Amino acid sequence: MHSILVYHTISEPAVALPGDIDISREKFARQLQWLARRRQVVRLAETLSGTSKRLTAITFDDGYRDNLTVALPLLEKFELPMTLFVTAGFVGREGYLSRDELREMSRHPLITIGAHGLWHRHFTLLDAAEARHEMMESRSQLESITGLDVDLMAWPYGECNVELEALSKECGYRAAWSVWKGSNAQHSLWRVPLGRRDNMLRFIAKASGAYFPTKVLEQKWERFRNGGDNLECADPSALSPGATRRSRSSVDSI
């Protein structure tokens, strides 16, 4: 089963950041080592082809500066590609990539740049004109900085709905990714969040596509009962109740 992983910042602040989005360099390195040995890690766009292979893709959201200074050297070491979804309005802020750094990353052979909104707003609370502006302007700014086409996006907080999925397509995005929200179709494809609370066992379950939070398992079970899903790898008995409970908070705050 495919698994699309989402990271944010590779750092270890004394106090955990809200949403379980920080992960230490050491832990990240161990995870990459496991991925390099056990999974076929491909560019994100390759997971769109509908092949039956069990692929993994690595993504990063928001555009933290440590993605360049800490994550990239490790990705180079293991020769693993990643897609960086950048919040265009955050470029140049303290702790985030500058325009020059973003341009440098965009030219790296392992890296693909995608959009992540202009101001990291809750898209489901925006009207259609605001949502369209966020999608068009973020794309335009990233293309202007990198000189490259940007046609992939990730929803801030993973939030989307059917109307937004259609709008994303209308705005020229080839595909978009959420975090266990939306219909898991071409413009709301599910990703798995990772943070400091993931031990190696839970990381392996997530990277193998075998981990879903309780709410998602219930949805999949309903679809299975109605004949619309095969429940592949989604064995509820493989998950501890504590692990599934904890994951909800991280889903809701990305």
Ligand SMILES: [Zn+2]
């Ligand atoms: Zn984000």
